Amino acid sequence: MRIGLRLLLGFFLILGLALFVVLRVFVEEVKPGTRQAMEDSLVDAAYTLARLAAPDMKAGTIASGDFAQALTGLPGVNPQASIWGFRKERIDYRITVTDAQGIVRFDTQPEAIGQDFSRWNDVARTLRGEYGARSSPANPYAPDASTVMHVAAPIRDGERIIGALSVSRPNERLEPYIERSQQRILRWSWALLGLSLAIGLLFSWWIASSLSRLRGYANAVARGDRVAMPVLGRLSGSTEFSELAQALERMRLKLEDKAYVESYVHTLTHELKSPLAAIRGAAELLQEELPPNDRHRFADNIQRQAERLRQLVDKLLELAHVEQMRGLASREPVDLSALTRELLQRMEPRTRLKALRVHDDLGPGMTVPGDPFLIGQALQNLLDNAIDFSPHQGELWLRLRRDGDQVEWSVRDQGPGIPGYAQDRIFERFYSLPRGEGQDKGSGLGLCLVQEVSELHGGQLVIGNNEPPPGCEARWRLPS
Template sequence: MPLGIRIFLVYFLFVGLAGWFVLSTVMDEIRPGVRQSTEETLVDTANLLAEILRDEVKAGRLQQSRLPQVLQAYGQRQPQAQIWGVEKTQVNHRIYVTDAKGMVLLDSTGAAVGQDYSRWNDVLRTLRGEYGARSTKEDPSDPDSSVMYVAAPIMDGAQIIGVVSVAKPNRTLQPYIERSEQRLAWLGGGLIVLGLLIGAFLSWWLSAALRKLTRYAQAVSAGQRAELPSVRGGELAQLAEAIERMRTELEGKAYVERYVHTLTHELKSPLAAIRGAAELLDGEMPSEQRQRFVANIEQESERMQQLIERLLHLAQVEQRQGLEEQVAVPLRALVDGLLQAQMARIEAAHLQIEQLVSPELSACGEAFLLRQAVANLLDNALDFTPPGGLIRFSAEVHGGQVELRLFNQGEPIPDYALARLSERFYSLPRPNNGRKSTGLGLNFVEEVMQLHGGELRIGNVTGGVEAWLRLPRFTER
């Protein structure tokens, strides 16, 4: 299972369980919280009424007072109040008053006057001097029919002369409870979803950064040219820098070892030839033979010099991870300069040159490297073109790329060699002398093309061989 999914699942489990626990706990606290607040209000109301009713109860004229009519009028009121989105259309308090024996003197509903309420906890405990409250179901089979009763003593000095009790049905609180539960459920669910989305984003971001670093490490381990990915975050950025430093150190060490072995192997043949010729020159021999051995020493020395220079150039390109500059490189001017530099060879072999590159075409890249790459291709073309043959430069535009072509008249490349032309140290014998080159030129060209995001192709065409360099085209911004 990918690391990002595992991180998200752990985060999902933690956030989901924590959110569910907190939400369920708060939901469970809504109902008792609302009822506690309501009870607190009933306590204040009962004590207020106890003070208002004290004189009437003490004088024994409660029934003859205006209070029965007041309570009846109170029960008929229609407030039409909007309370936090809930419409209240009627009053719900029931108020009854008892004497010191628990006999009901006054009832806002008119149903309990004259009854003995001394057995009910609200009246019983209040008459004892305790806090009197009870919750009683109007319908024993209906759990939502419970009514909350809160009583307060009517005092005459230190003597309890009566009890006033205020009741409120719990069903009248249900709309507020349901509304609070619904809003809390939406908000809690939204917060959980938001938390999960944030967790998913963080998991994706972390796994994406790790995937970048993994692909980079895999590319480096495969010997491919790769650019260090850009990752944000303190630890991730430090990890990327550490991988890059490790790559540089390991690659540099392996690179030096590989090139020391390569150079040692390639220098064996010319050194052996020079040593053999030097040993023979130490003895007596005809002047003509001596000149031939001296010429061999000069040729092998030149070959070693070329090999060292080509290896140095190739090493510089292979060690680079990107271009130092990306400028407009006019292709016609580049080709003209290379042809002018090789004009002595061209005239000596009486070669025909066709320069068909348009002056308006420019490649985007590093001028020095592109010049060296095209110079290697031209050098190969001159080696394999017979005297009086044709060399032709042309260029075409394909979308955002420009294709530079170099055709040289001559024998086709053998099929077995086509796939190995850019292989390091692989070379074909030159037609004029049968000798091979260092085998590093086309490998250098391919490395330069990879740095530019381009492509090198070489193939047989009618009448000879053609090389294609596909490069990014420079366009004015």
């Protein structure tokens, strides 16, 4: 399982558990808390009404006095109130007055008058001077029905309790308010859960993406690819991820520098042995008495080998410069047609010497963005190879064409082509093939340099034999 998914699942599990516990506790407290608030209001109402009912109770006119007349018809009153979007169209209070024996003497529901309520907790406890309250089913024959809350207050004659006044209200009247509160709590909880999940997804993606880029960067470095340090985005800032990327980059540079120097010292030492041995042998022979022709031949050999050393060092410096580049500092339009023709003009003495016919199919100017100097170096190496491997009085075909958003430059010669054993090694550093009679072996750095320049420009270099043979063709595709 990927680390991003693990982080997300862990985050979601912890968040979900915490939200479940909080939500469960909160929702379970809504209904009891609302009923406690209702009980508190019933207590206030019961004690207030008990004080108002006391004069009629003392006078024995509780069923017909001012108190009874004021409350008669109370259930039919329509307050026409709107409470937080809910319409209230009737009074939900029921007021019951019992005497000291618990017999109902007045009730806003007249059918209860004369009944014995002394067995009910609210009346019984109040007549004993205690706090009396109860919650019982609205229908005694249906225990699962909605309940009614009753709160009683004593009616006193001085210190003597002469009756009890109960105020009751159905609990179901609170259900719409409780239900709406629960729904709002649930909606906000789901919204919070969704928002938290989105934040968790974002951070999990960020962490996983940063790690994935660092892993890809490390793998590319291990393969020896030319890659730049990953940009981890604005979210990373100066976090541990960006510091880790910088540490990896510093480590890569130090390791590459060390390996680069070791590789170049080793290969350069190997390549210098042959021309140095030739120079030393010729120099030793020149110290002896030789005919003038032999002396000139050995001197020419020293000059040739010295030139070969110079070219090798120059190529190495060029290649080292290109290999150390991680990208192009700037790009400008490069006219491939004009640049190729300019290079051919410089190489005209060599083409004349080999009596080569050059077929120019470069067409009008086609430009690509890049570094003019590097592209020129690459084209010169490809043209050098084509001329060196061409036979005397051979032909060269130069072609330039546009293919979608790319431009393809190609050169084709009539040389011996690439042997099968060398197909996979032509881009190796210091690997070179014989170039025909009278020509020194190449440095083996030209195609390596072209490949590096191509990668810097996002191009693709393909070199293969002509079909049908003989000859070889180099095709270089560059984005336009």
